[in-house]
Amino acid sequence: MKKRVVIVGGGFAGINAAKILGNRGDIEITLIDRKNYHLFQPLLYQVAMAALGEGDIAAPLRNMLADYQNITVFKGIVTGVDVENKIVHTDFREIPYDYLILACGVQHHYFGHNEWEENAPGLKTLAQAKEIRRRVMEAYEKAERTTDPVERKKLLTFVIVGGGPTGVELAGSIGEMSRYTLSKFYRNIDPKLTRIFIVEAAPRILGSFAPELASKATRSLEKLGVQVWTSSMVSEVDENGVQIGNERIEAATVLWAAGVTAIGIGKTMGVELDRIGRIIVGEDLSIPSHPEIFVGGDLAHFSLENGNALPGLAPVALQQGRAIGKNILCDLKSKSRKAFRYMDKGQMATIGKNKAIVQFGGIKFDGIAAWFTWLLVHIYFLTSFRHRVFVLLQWGWSYFTFSYGARLIVNKEWRFYPDAIRKAVCSDGEEG
Amino acid sequence: MKKRVVIVGGGFAGINAAKILGNRGDIEITLIDRKNYHLFQPLLYQVAMAALGEGDIAAPLRNMLADYQNITVFKGIVTGVDVENKIVHTDFREIPYDYLILACGVQHHYFGHNEWEENAPGLKTLAQAKEIRRRVMEAYEKAERTTDPVERKKLLTFVIVGGGPTGVELAGSIGEMSRYTLSKFYRNIDPKLTRIFIVEAAPRILGSFAPELASKATRSLEKLGVQVWTSSMVSEVDENGVQIGNERIEAATVLWAAGVTAIGIGKTMGVELDRIGRIIVGEDLSIPSHPEIFVGGDLAHFSLENGNALPGLAPVALQQGRAIGKNILCDLKSKSRKAFRYMDKGQMATIGKNKAIVQFGGIKFDGIAAWFTWLLVHIYFLTSFRHRVFVLLQWGWSYFTFSYGARLIVNKEWRFYPDAIRKAVCSDGEEG
Numbered sequence: 001m002k003k004r005v006v007i008v009g010g011g012f013a014g015i016n017a018a019k020i021l022g023n024r025g026d027i028e029i030t031l032i033d034r035k036n037y038h039l040f041q042p043l044l045y046q047v048a049m050a051a052l053g054e055g056d057i058a059a060p061l062r063n064m065l066a067d068y069q070n071i072t073v074f075k076g077i078v079t080g081v082d083v084e085n086k087i088v089h090t091d092f093r094e095i096p097y098d099y100l101i102l103a104c105g106v107q108h109h110y111f112g113h114n115e116w117e118e119n120a121p122g123l124k125t126l127a128q129a130k131e132i133r134r135r136v137m138e139a140y141e142k143a144e145r146t147t148d149p150v151e152r153k154k155l156l157t158f159v160i161v162g163g164g165p166t167g168v169e170l171a172g173s174i175g176e177m178s179r180y181t182l183s184k185f186y187r188n189i190d191p192k193l194t195r196i197f198i199v200e201a202a203p204r205i206l207g208s209f210a211p212e213l214a215s216k217a218t219r220s221l222e223k224l225g226v227q228v229w230t231s232s233m234v235s236e237v238d239e240n241g242v243q244i245g246n247e248r249i250e251a252a253t254v255l256w257a258a259g260v261t262a263i264g265i266g267k268t269m270g271v272e273l274d275r276i277g278r279i280i281v282g283e284d285l286s287i288p289s290h291p292e293i294f295v296g297g298d299l300a301h302f303s304l305e306n307g308n309a310l311p312g313l314a315p316v317a318l319q320q321g322r323a324i325g326k327n328i329l330c331d332l333k334s335k336s337r338k339a340f341r342y343m344d345k346g347q348m349a350t351i352g353k354n355k356a357i358v359q360f361g362g363i364k365f366d367g368i369a370a371w372f373t374w375l376l377v378h379i380y381f382l383t384s385f386r387h388r389v390f391v392l393l394q395w396g397w398s399y400f401t402f403s404y405g406a407r408l409i410v411n412k413e414w415r416f417y418p419d420a421i422r423k424a425v426c427s428d429g430e431e432g
Numbered sequence: 433m434k435k436r437v438v439i440v441g442g443g444f445a446g447i448n449a450a451k452i453l454g455n456r457g458d459i460e461i462t463l464i465d466r467k468n469y470h471l472f473q474p475l476l477y478q479v480a481m482a483a484l485g486e487g488d489i490a491a492p493l494r495n496m497l498a499d500y501q502n503i504t505v506f507k508g509i510v511t512g513v514d515v516e517n518k519i520v521h522t523d524f525r526e527i528p529y530d531y532l533i534l535a536c537g538v539q540h541h542y543f544g545h546n547e548w549e550e551n552a553p554g555l556k557t558l559a560q561a562k563e564i565r566r567r568v569m570e571a572y573e574k575a576e577r578t579t580d581p582v583e584r585k586k587l588l589t590f591v592i593v594g595g596g597p598t599g600v601e602l603a604g605s606i607g608e609m610s611r612y613t614l615s616k617f618y619r620n621i622d623p624k625l626t627r628i629f630i631v632e633a634a635p636r637i638l639g640s641f642a643p644e645l646a647s648k649a650t651r652s653l654e655k656l657g658v659q660v661w662t663s664s665m666v667s668e669v670d671e672n673g674v675q676i677g678n679e680r681i682e683a684a685t686v687l688w689a690a691g692v693t694a695i696g697i698g699k700t701m702g703v704e705l706d707r708i709g710r711i712i713v714g715e716d717l718s719i720p721s722h723p724e725i726f727v728g729g730d731l732a733h734f735s736l737e738n739g740n741a742l743p744g745l746a747p748v749a750l751q752q753g754r755a756i757g758k759n760i761l762c763d764l765k766s767k768s769r770k771a772f773r774y775m776d777k778g779q780m781a782t783i784g785k786n787k788a789i790v791q792f793g794g795i796k797f798d799g800i801a802a803w804f805t806w807l808l809v810h811i812y813f814l815t816s817f818r819h820r821v822f823v824l825l826q827w828g829w830s831y832f833t834f835s836y837g838a839r840l841i842v843n844k845e846w847r848f849y850p851d852a853i854r855k856a857v858c859s860d861g862e863e864g
Contacts, residue, residue, distance in 0.1 A: 036573060036841045053485040060839050062617035072619040075573040075841070092577045107848050114849035127846035141468060141507040145524045185494035187504040386829060393825070397818060407492050409468045409507070412844060414559035416539050417546035 003332065006088050006097040007031040008078050008265070010038045010061040012317035013103035013297030013324070020325025022068030026332060029071040030095055032088070036060055036075045039126065040382055042314055043391075045166060048129040049173040050137070050407040051398060056391050058126060059383045078104070080268045083290055099292050099328050102265060102279065103321065106298040106312060109261035109276065116237040120256040123166055130410070132255055136174065137409050139252050140182065143189045157195040157251035159242050161234050162258025163205030165349040168217060170255055171198050172351040175224030196226045197249055199242065201233040201258070206357075208311060208347060213357040216366045220351040234258075260312065262299050274301040274309065283339040285324050294327070296320035302340065314381070315345035348374045353399065435764065438520050438529040439463040440510050440697070442470045442493040444749035445535035445729030445756070452757025454500030458764060461503040462527055464520070468492055468507045471558065472814055474746055475823075477598060480561040481605040482569075482839040483830060488823050490558060491815045510536070512700045515722055531724050531760050534697060534711065535753065538730040538744060541693035541708065548669040552688040555598055562842070564687055568606065569841050571685050572614065575621045589627040589683035591674050593666050594690030595637030597781040600649060602687055603630045604783040607656030628658045629681055631674065633665040633690070638789075640743060640779060645789040648798045652783040666690075692744065694731050706733040706741065715771040717756050726759070728752035734772065746813070747777035780806045785831065 005021055007014045010033040021027050040057040047054055065071045080089040081100065088095045108122030121131050136158070143155035158174050160167045178194035185191075198205060198221065205228060206214040218228050229244070236243035241250040262277035271287050272280045278301035279287060285300065287293045297317035302310045310316050319342060327337040346360030348370065356370040365373075375395070382388045437453055439446045442465040453459050472489040479486055497503045512521040513532065520527045540554030553563050568590070575587035590606050592599045610626035617623075630637060630653065637660060638646040650660050661676070668675035673682040694709035703719050704712045710733035711719060717732065719725045729749035734742045742748050751774060759769040778792030780802065788802040797805075807827070814820045 035843075036569065036839075050487075053487045054840055054842060055482075055485045058840050060617070063839075066616045074577055075570075076577060093579075110849075117847055117849050121846060122848070124848075125843065125846065126840065127843040130842065131846040137468065138507075145506055145508060147525075184498045185492070390822075390825070393822070407468075407495075408486060408490050408558070410486060410562065411467075411557065411559040414553060414557065414563040415549055416554070416556075417542075417549050 002026055002028045003098045003328075004096060005029045005099045005101065005328065006095055007101040007103065008088065009033055009102070009104035009297070009299075010035070010073075011041070011103055011105055011297055012314050013300075013321035014101065015061070015064060016318050016321030017101050017103070017294075017296065017325040017328075018065060018068070018071055018321075020322055021328060022065065022071055024070065024329075027070055027328075029068070030074065030097075031061065031065065031071060032074045032076050032078055032090060032095070033061060034075070034077055035125075036062070037126075038064055038383060040387070041124070042378060042381075044123055044126075044129050045169045045173060047126065048123055048132040048136075048170065049177065050133055051173070052391060052394060054126050054130070056387060056394065057382070059387065064383065078265065081265065081293075083269055083271075083293065086292070097292075099294070099331075101294045101296065101324055102299055103296045103317070104263045104265060104299055106260040106262050106276075106278075108256055109259040110256070111259060113237070116256070119239050120161060120237045120242075120254040122256040123170070132170075133407070134409050134412075135253050137407050140186070140189070140191065141409070142252070144186050145188075152189065153195075154240065154250045155252045156189065156191070156193060157197075157241070157249065157253070159197045159199060159249055159251045159254045161199050161237075161242070161254065161256050163198045163200030163202070163228070163230070164208070164257060165206065165347075167198055167200070167255075167257035168205060168221065168349050168351060170257060171196050171226045172221060172224055172355070175221065175226045176352040179225055192225075194225070195251075196224075197251075198226060198228045199232045199234055199244060199249075200228070200230045203231050205230060206349065209349070209357060209359050210364055213359055213364055213366060217349065217351055217357050220355045220366075224352055260298070266299070278309070284327050284337040285320055285340050286327070286337075294324040296324050302342075310342055311347075313345075313347065316342060319343060348377065350374045434458055434460045435530045435760075436528060437461045437531045437533065437760065438527055439533040439535065440520065441465055441534070441536035441729070441731075442467070442505075443473070443535055443537055443729055444746050445732075445753035446533065447493070447496060448750050448753030449533050449535070449726075449728065449757040449760075450497060450500070450503055450753075452754055453760060454497065454503055456502060456761075459502055459760075461500070462506065462529075463493065463497065463503060464506050464508050464510055464522060464527070465493060466507070466509055467557070468494070469558075470496055470815060472819070473556070474810060474813075476555055476558070476561050477601045477605060479558065480555055480564040480568075480602065481609065482565055483605070484823060484826060486558050486562070488819060488826065489814070491819065496815065510697060513697065513725075515701055515703075515725065518724070529724075531726070531763075533726045533728065533753075533756055534731055535728045535749070536695045536697060536731055538692040538694050538708075538710075540688055541691040542688070543691060545669070548688070551671050552593060552669045552674075552686040554688040555602070564602075565839070566841050566844075567685050569839050572618070572621070572623065573841070574684070576618050577620075584621065585627075586672065586682045587684045588621065588623070588625055589629070589673070589681065589685070591629045591631060591681055591683045591686045593631050593669075593674065593686065593688050595630045595632030595634070595660070595662070596640070596689060597638065597779075599630055599632070599687075599689035600638060600653065600781050600783060602689060603628050603658045604653060604656055604787070607653065607658045608784040611657055624657075626657070627683075628656075629683075630658060630660045631664045631666055631676060631681075632660070632662045635663050637662060638781065641781070641789060641791050642796055645791055645796055645798060649781065649783055649789050652787045652798075656784055692730070698731070710741070716759050716769040717752055717772050718759070718769075726756040728756050734774075742774055743779075745777075745779065748774060751775060780809065782806045 037058040046052040077091045182191035266279040279295045298312035348358040350356040356374040358370040469490040478484040509523045614623035698711040711727045730744035780790040782788040786800045788806040790802040
């Protein structure tokens with residue numbers, strides 16, 4: 001009897017677990033993901049900023065796993081897990097398992113204000129990246145059109161809530177684009193006057209980095225025209241801007257890069273969760289009360305000796321995925337499972353052309369060396385040779401011509417006949 | 433006093449008129465387009481089929497026209513033209529003109545059944561290309577999931593209504609993809625069983641080509657598994673398929689490539705239109721009753737000596753745009769305008785790898801030579817050097833690896849918190 005392994009989520013953890021277990025005759029694997037693709041999330045902000053296209057950082061899960069005959073991929077939504085009967089409920093079928101690997105990640109969290117999402121999209125999916133791109137470019141189009149100077153100022157103001165790597169990378173990109181790239185394209189506005197704010201609740205940005213690196217990154221951001229507001233807690237987001245206690249910034253575009261919460265699956269299972277909904281795992285990465293259920297990647301809360309949890313980084317997810325696969329193989333060989341040990345790969349963030357910070361154990365550096373390190377590491381970890389070639393070519397092109405990729409505003413509405421739409425889906429055909 | 437030229441539409445006609453008139457001190461140009469980009473429409477079907485990305489065949493109008501200091505580009509919608517007072521009405525401002533160039537093209541036409549659009553998207557915009565890509569790939573995902581063989585057959589059936597070049601290129605692409613590329617990616621279905629129909633009302637497909645070329649294209653399509661139904665008029669399109677008189681095909685995916693109608697602007701102006709709403713122009717490409725208004729591209733009805741109108745092809749639009757620009761310059765120099773003469777560039781269509789047909793005056797050929805001609809011509813006419821390089825690279829990659837680009841299904845819905853959506857826009861967050 002083959003062991004049935006169900007993997008929920010095709011991110012770094014899921015895909016690497018699948019590869020370890022692939023092409024083994026004694027295992028039958030079902031991988032389920034809401035999307036049909038694996039996403040290289042560290043470069044998602046570049047899609048949002050039109051530096052890369054969606055195909056450059058994503059690959060269909062079917063293609064990636066095509067050579068593993070024992071893996072079936074389904075695009076579908078997991079609606080719950082019956083841990084007693086070992087059944088995954090989905091929107092299309094019930095799937096029984098012997099082993100379950102949960103690796104479906106986290107989502108943005110609005111601190112109890114989910115209604116803020118409408119005016120402050122987060123950046124976790126390709127759909128969100130394209131929404132951000134659309135909003136940023138549409139703001140410039142509207143600014144070029146308006147004759148009202150106050151309205152224009154609001155349109156040329158961008159607020160990024162959250163000063164982690166994603167917030168810093170978004171702000172740096174907008175800074176670079178507005179200061180260097182856009183100037184010659186407009187006749188009625190000066191894109192160099194774009195105001196960009198990072199609003200961070202903590203006393204400094206990039207809290208996971210060493211203070212001296214965060215300080216250097218702050219200076220680099222300032223040189224690109226980004227205003228860094230620390231110790232600033234957003235108290236309200238509306239369609240005209242953000243409120244920060246008694247202060248207010250009028251902005252047509254607000255982007256959310258603060259706070260994450262685990263995808264809700266853990267809550268349906270009656271297992272132990274941490275404060276932000278992540279599932280607490282033992283040192284073999286399984287749930288203590290259910291050794292047949294493993295959790296990896298951002299969804300897992302893996303405690304370190306100092307009491308902290310491992311951060312939600314790609315290398316952590318990748319290593320956990322492999323470790324989960326190997327621990328299942330240990331079970332099949334009747335060997336004892338191994339405790340997971342994270343091999344620290346350091347962390348890095350890029351601020352703009354030739355500007356980045358790198359921290360690796362005790363080693364810290366910044367500037368052009370850090371930027372090249374960032375570039376090489378990201379190229380190396382891209383999914384396929386094809387991705388590497390095309391991303392390198394585009395970066396090379398942008399680097400030497402200082403022009404970005406195509407900043408297209410693609411309508412969300414594909415229909416041409418609005419009457420038909422109103423009849424069909426009751427929504428407004430004039431929309432965006 | 434500078435002459436004010438307003439151009440509506442940034443397609444081949446609009447952009448080429450703008451370039452002729454650019455950087456002249458005595459002219460002030462305003463170009464208005466609903467989109468912020470120029471689209472290389474002949475390759476749009478490749479975006480729909482995921483062979484190319486959107487950035488490969490589109491470029492922001494601002495970038496293309498950045499070096500012409502006398503051109504202002506606005507993304508906006510033209511709502512009407514006041515021909516008496518020479519004012520263009522838009523959704524953001526009234527814009528007066530001395531010369532008006534209308535070049536806003538055509539749209540799909542459902543022969544009085546606009547409600548068919550919901551179940552049979554056309555292919556004129558990037559948004560539509562991505563909707564088609566989403567539907568085609570989603571059909572395979574659902575087919576892999578279902579256990580009902582009749583449902584599966586319906587999901588693996590694609591009907592293309594219309595046997596012109598666009599319909600043929602779409603059908604050929606789906607044929608090639610299903611017969612050669614997709615096979616190894618699915619475990620529960622055989623993509624080679626995909627049924628593909630071209631449904632054409634006329635007695636043969638590719639009516640604008642010589643019969644022997646159309647016949648060869650039909651054979652090429654058949655070899656890729658495409659079933660060509662001619663003399664077949666669609667009488668009903670619904671969410672489960674199409675009705676053709678007494679015959680019926682059950683299909684989850686129907687694509688529309690039949691019939692166009694002019695964008696409605698002509699109707700608001702009280703000028704002479706043809707049967708499908710195109711504006712009838714004189715031999716200088718202006719409207720006879722309004723010599724200050726020119727019309728170019730698909731929107732123009734330019735009569736040939738044999739009584740036919742020039743077809744809606746990219747080279748026609750390109751040459752008309754240039755001719756309009758030159759005729760305006762003639763006016764400014766007080767020279768008489770020149771009659772427009774179309775330099776026939778022939779026509780071509782591609783069916784699949786190494787398969788195409790080319791017709792140029794009396795010369796007709798097909799097969800690999802035609803395919804290479806098609807390839808070189810399309811590369812040559814791409815907008816920029818960057819586009820040429822990246823399209824060639826992707827085609828080269830696909831040609832030698834027989835793998836297409838990233839067949840990603842990107843959600844239309846970017847929001848994560850459905851409650852917030854319902855409050856905000858009254859639509860269903862679970863959608864696609």
